[in-house]
Amino acid sequence: MGPVVSASANIVADTATRIFTDLADPQTVNNAADGAWRDRVWDALADAGLTLAWVPEEHGGAGASLADGFEVLRVAGQFAAAIPLCETLLAGWLLARAGISSPAGPMAVAPTQPKDRIAVNPDRTLSGSVHRVPFARASRHLAVLAHGPTSPVIALVETEACRLTEGANLAGDPLNRVTFDRTRPLELAAAPPDFDQTSLMLMGAVARALESAGALEAMLALSLRYADERVAFERPIGKFQAVQHNLARLAGEAAAALAAAGSAADAIERADTFDDAVLLEAASAKIRSAEAAEQGAAIAHQVHGAIGFTAEHILHRFTLRLLSWRDDFGHESHWAATLGARIAERGADEFWPLVASR
Amino acid sequence: MAASLHFDPIRLPPECEALRREVRAFIAQEVTAGTFDPTQARHGDANNPQFSRRVGAKGWIGMTWPKKYGGHERSFLERYVVTEEFRVANAPVRQHFVADRQSGPILLKYAPEHIKLDILPRVCRGEVCFVIGMSEPGSGSDLFAAKTRATKTSGGWLINGTKIWTSNAHHADYMLGLFRTSPSTKENRRHGLTQFLVDMKTPGINVNPIRQMTGQRDFNEVVFEDAFVPDDHVLGEIDGAWKQATSELAYERSGPERFLETFYVLVELVRALGPQPDLRSAEGLGRLVAQLHTLRRMSVSVSGMLQAGREPVVEGAIVKDLGTTWEQKLPARVRGLAAFLEPEATNRTSLEDQIAYATMLAPKLTIQGGTTEVLRGIIARGLGLR
Numbered sequence: 001m002g003p004v005v006s007a008s009a010n011i012v013a014d015t016a017t018r019i020f021t022d023l024a025d026p027q028t029v030n031n032a033a034d035g036a037w038r039d040r041v042w043d044a045l046a047d048a049g050l051t052l053a054w055v056p057e058e059h060g061g062a063g064a065s066l067a068d069g070f071e072v073l074r075v076a077g078q079f080a081a082a083i084p085l086c087e088t089l090l091a092g093w094l095l096a097r098a099g100i101s102s103p104a105g106p107m108a109v110a111p112t113q114p115k116d117r118i119a120v121n122p123d124r125t126l127s128g129s130v131h132r133v134p135f136a137r138a139s140r141h142l143a144v145l146a147h148g149p150t151s152p153v154i155a156l157v158e159t160e161a162c163r164l165t166e167g168a169n170l171a172g173d174p175l176n177r178v179t180f181d182r183t184r185p186l187e188l189a190a191a192p193p194d195f196d197q198t199s200l201m202l203m204g205a206v207a208r209a210l211e212s213a214g215a216l217e218a219m220l221a222l223s224l225r226y227a228d229e230r231v232a233f234e235r236p237i238g239k240f241q242a243v244q245h246n247l248a249r250l251a252g253e254a255a256a257a258l259a260a261a262g263s264a265a266d267a268i269e270r271a272d273t274f275d276d277a278v279l280l281e282a283a284s285a286k287i288r289s290a291e292a293a294e295q296g297a298a299i300a301h302q303v304h305g306a307i308g309f310t311a312e313h314i315l316h317r318f319t320l321r322l323l324s325w326r327d328d329f330g331h332e333s334h335w336a337a338t339l340g341a342r343i344a345e346r347g348a349d350e351f352w353p354l355v356a357s358r
Numbered sequence: 359m360a361a362s363l364h365f366d367p368i369r370l371p372p373e374c375e376a377l378r379r380e381v382r383a384f385i386a387q388e389v390t391a392g393t394f395d396p397t398q399a400r401h402g403d404a405n406n407p408q409f410s411r412r413v414g415a416k417g418w419i420g421m422t423w424p425k426k427y428g429g430h431e432r433s434f435l436e437r438y439v440v441t442e443e444f445r446v447a448n449a450p451v452r453q454h455f456v457a458d459r460q461s462g463p464i465l466l467k468y469a470p471e472h473i474k475l476d477i478l479p480r481v482c483r484g485e486v487c488f489v490i491g492m493s494e495p496g497s498g499s500d501l502f503a504a505k506t507r508a509t510k511t512s513g514g515w516l517i518n519g520t521k522i523w524t525s526n527a528h529h530a531d532y533m534l535g536l537f538r539t540s541p542s543t544k545e546n547r548r549h550g551l552t553q554f555l556v557d558m559k560t561p562g563i564n565v566n567p568i569r570q571m572t573g574q575r576d577f578n579e580v581v582f583e584d585a586f587v588p589d590d591h592v593l594g595e596i597d598g599a600w601k602q603a604t605s606e607l608a609y610e611r612s613g614p615e616r617f618l619e620t621f622y623v624l625v626e627l628v629r630a631l632g633p634q635p636d637l638r639s640a641e642g643l644g645r646l647v648a649q650l651h652t653l654r655r656m657s658v659s660v661s662g663m664l665q666a667g668r669e670p671v672v673e674g675a676i677v678k679d680l681g682t683t684w685e686q687k688l689p690a691r692v693r694g695l696a697a698f699l700e701p702e703a704t705n706r707t708s709l710e711d712q713i714a715y716a717t718m719l720a721p722k723l724t725i726q727g728g729t730t731e732v733l734r735g736i737i738a739r740g741l742g743l744r
Contacts, residue, residue, distance in 0.1 A: 220363075224743070244735065244738035248738050249734070251676060251737055255363045256656065256680060259365035260652040262365055263652075263655040266369070267367075280647070284647070284648035285652075287644065287645055287649075288648050288649060333641055336641045336643075336645045337637055337641040340643035340644030343628060343644070344628060344633055344640060348626070348629035355650060356378070356443075358655075
């Protein structure tokens with residue numbers, strides 16, 4: 001019996017790669033005069049069933065595995081795609097938890113911050129204000145996790161039925177405060193047992209970790225290419241040991257993010273419930289990919305020098321998104337405190353057994 | 359992309375979990391019998407020939423090797439489980455660990471059949487201790503600058519020169535040494551070195567201890583004066599040792615021992631913090647746990663890729679670079695998190711002792727077995743920069 005290896009090169013990810021390569025090439029997008037490319041890539045992804053990958057076929061989706069969807073997000077990260085693909089995947093997944101079918105078009109998910117709360121009123125309307133909702137402004141619908149008097153519910157809401165503030169993340173992608181003021185959802189149903197806001201945050205955290213890993217891969221490739229092309233002191237700068245060591249560190253950070261995110265995706269794919277083992281995997285993926293983001297972005301910019309600081313160069317498309325993603329679905333410090341508290345509660349003698357459980 | 363990195367999310371198969379329970383039961387039994395104290399990190403650095411024989415009797419040395427040489431034909435992942443459980447328990451594995459990890463695999467690949475049949479079964483029984491003879495007073499990281507000579511004589515070779523930093527040489531039965539058999543050439547400065555198996559009881563070998571800053575003395579200077587090594591102890595190609603040190607290094611670089619050397623300070627910190635740490639401690643602890651978990655998953659992944667017959671050379675070097683850097687910083691991180699503990703915290707004395715020992719040990723972690731600088735060079739080469 002050999003090791004169990006999940007398929008890494010899969011047809012779903014290949015499809016995503018082809019679509020992004022054709023319609024969302026970072027340099028082309030960076031030069032584009034308008035956002036027309038967004039609709040084209042979105043339509044292609046939707047036609048291929050990728051926007052609703054995590055929605056079962058009976059609810060109008062593609063019924064792909066969680067693993068395949070996570071791979072698609074890694075590919076999206078490799079292109080720093082400024083579209084709500086991750087958000088729509090998560091929204092579809094969340095709605096499906098409650099048996100709600102997904103509508104067509106871009107969706108966002110709320111809340112995305114661990115401490116934000118949306119309440120269900122006795123008349124089944126929603127109230128509450130949640131901040132930093134990625135791509136809310138660009139979405140047609142919101143998938144919402146709200147709290148009833150006894151248990152959580154999942155709701156589908158028209159975005160225009162909510163009040164949104166203007167706002168953007170570091171990379172200019174929409175990031176909005178969304179206020180529900182006795183907002184009537186299109187649909188509302190009970191969340192499954194054991195499902196709570198932490199479950200949604202963990203799932204979102206892993207999704208962002210995969211996107212981050214993909215972005216770090218692309219930043220490594222960009223940096224290696226630039227170090228080979230750029231000549232200084234009569235040599236390609238990649239021939240200098242100081243630069244080589246920086247690139248080796250960048251590879252290490254990309255590797256750590258890839259390994260942590262891939263492992264967490266695999267853990268979630270196989271888990272029945274969001275238990276301590278999933279917390280360890282998902283929180284670690286978010287924490288470590290955020291740390292890799294900080295260090296990796298700094299190195300990639302250092303290697304690129306001034307050109308990487310220009311709007312014209314595509315490096316910022318990756319680094320700024322990567323740095324922003326650290327704040328979604330729980331800041332890494334939030335997850336570190338949560339994980340640390342859980343480890344402490346389990347006690348010293350139960351620490352190693354948890355780490356070695358997989 | 360010039361280089362694509364792979365870390366497949368390997369899951370340990372069910373037989374690994376059964377084995378893990380067996381190893382833990384064995385450790386518990388040894389601890390009860392007083393063989394070692396798992397809370398004493400220094401014990402993990404100890405040689406204990408009797409313990410090693412008992413480990414050998416369990417079938418946990420040479421686990422992946424062919425049965426005809428005393429091995430057990432088990433998977434790299436099973437070996438991984440044994441290695442990590444022993445390391446975390448501070449078990450005294452030194453007597454057999456180098457032979458199990460790297461000397462054995464090199465013999466398997468390059469030694470003549472009769473030597474394999476003679477030595478490897480004894481390795482598997484935990485009876486023999488190996489050392490690595492690479493560094494010299496004038497050459498460390500620059501391996502191919504080695505000067506210790508092997509001169510052809512009738513029926514074998516005469517060795518003259520000095521190897522240094524040879525951990526365990528005072529306990530060792532054999533050395534795998536790198537000796538100069540020809541000068542390097544203009545075209546290839548790595549040419550001219552040959553790998554030899556040396557019986558440490560050979561006349562003409564003197565082992566002189568070197569005391570370390572931790573107070574221990576487990577590395578040595580080994581002086582050769584016309585020490586005779588027979589022809590059949592040549593491993594691989596004469597003058598061509600440089601061709602032989604490639605993929606097997608991935609085994610050596612990426613194991614759990616590359617990030618768990620100071621793990622005990624983290625366990626003691628968890629104990630000292632108690633069930634309800636303050637926010638600062640919880641956050642600091644959580645980050646360290648996330649980093650540890652990530653390293654372990656990377657390391658398990660490399661092990662699984664080796665098992666699948668791949669050669670994750672860059673990935674292995676990355677694991678060692680990140681792992682040793684992490685385990686080196688760990689004592690300082692834990693020290694910071696322990697700074698505001700109540701003076702009467704239950705295991706404060708123990709924690710302080712462990713931090714003190716780990717702090718003294720820390721500098722060597724990014725030097726032994728290939729420095730950080732060497733590793734980053736290897737990674738850079740793998741990325742296509744050299």
